[in-house]
């Protein structure tokens with residue numbers, strides 16, 4: 001690991017401990033050349049999960065899609081990105097515990113709904129209502145994007161949605 005401050009290749013680990021997230025190790029490193037310290041995180045590479053869509057097509061699980069969908073549902077709510085990351089970590093942990101490597105997209109969708117229910121009522125209702133209509137975790141996230149400003153915006157009517165329909 002190169003020093004991010006002086007690019008020296010001689011950094012050493014001064015402390016190592018489990019991170020906040022399961023399966024994560026946090027390492028405190030020090031550069032003997034410039035004495036700067038920095039932190040690195042080591043994580044287990046995620047086992048890819050294959051998602052079976054409603055029409056039986058398969059696609060690889062995409063964390064970013066899930067994060068974006070949840071972010072959209074949590075728009076203007078007091079839910080930070082860290083919290084969203086935690087929610088997705090929890091969902092992924094559950095997905096890894098399923099013995100089959102392939103899961104139906106509806107399983108993922110229901111897990112997201114279940115997780116949001118514990119976190120925020122508005123985000124939960126937004127997500128659940130759009131999701132149930134489409135019943136496909138990948139398609140509905142696309143739809144969520146265009147639907148939200150029209151159907152769920154409780155904000156000032158003067159702020160017009162940017163998206164075109």
Ligand SMILES: [Zn+2]
Nearest residue numbers: 003006031034
């Ligand atoms: Zn350095």
